[in-house]
Amino acid sequence: MSRPREFDADLALHQCMEVFWAKGFHSTSYEDLTRATQVKKQSLYGVFKNKRELFLQSLALYRERNLSILExxxxxxxxxxxxxxxxxxxxxxxxxxxxxxxxxxxxxxxEFGSEDADVNRQIGQMMERTEAMIEQAIRAGQAEGTITSRLGSRELAAYLGNAINGAKMMEKSGIPREEICGVMRTTIALIEETKRDPSDI
Structure with a gap:
């Protein structure tokens, strides 16, 4: 009996992530993954167990890559x-x-809604860590007086995080970039601290 061919697992995972990113989980077949990686199913699943585990690890890879870019x-x-x-x-x-x-x-x-707890855990980690980065910047701005303190840093971070996710969905829907950038500028402006003119008092 022949032994499964050795392969670069990190590269294969990256390639699988690209397939899932383009097609989604349910529309991706075993053939799609083996074609993209040039690795036989027996070898691929010997490392990653099954398609679902591959998808979960692909989400984790995508999350870490994007968080690194943000940092x-x-x-x-x-x-x-x-x-x-x-x-x-x-x-x-x-x-x-x-x-x-x-x-x-x-x-x-x-694609999954609330039906898969493991998928939602991966999604939640991305949102939580992104909002933590946002909140850190907000707290620093509140300390120096450039960001409003009318609301707490956590509330403002959640607000901006939701605005960012909404902007992504708007852009995918084909709404012009200029309009979306305008929405983001407005969102930032709403959390900036406005300095009142002494003549207004």
Missing amino acids: KRIAEETLPIRQLEAICEAALYPDEEARLRGCLIINASQ
């Missing part, structure tokens, strides 16, 4: 309000191909 963008900015703007900019799709595919996390949320 890098935030680190490039020193002002809290600019960090928030950088997060919003990073959330928008860079080209037409990315727009058509959308966000894998949001796609999974729409």
Whole structure:
């Protein structure tokens, strides 16, 4: 009996993520995955168990990759309000191909709804960690007086996080980028601290 062929598991997982990203979980066949990876089913599932486990690990890979991008963008900015703007900019799709595919996390949320606890756990981790980055920038802005303190940092982070997810869905629906950027600018403006003119008092 021949032994299963060895392969680069990290590369195969990345390739599977790309397939799931393009087709979704249910529309992806075993043949799609073996064709993309050039790895036989026996070998592929010897490492990843089954298609569902492959999908869950693909979500985790997508999450970590995107969180790393956000962390890098935030680190490039020193002002809290600019960090928030950088997060919003990073959330928008860079080209037409990315727009058509959308966000894998949001796609999974729409495909599964609330029916799969493990999938929803992966989605929840992405949202929680993104909002934690947003909240850190908001707290820094509140401390220096550039972001409103009328609401708590957690509430504002959830507000901005929901706005970002909404912008992603708007863009995938074909709404012009200019309109979506206007929505994001308005969202940022609403959480900035406005300085009252002394003559208004």
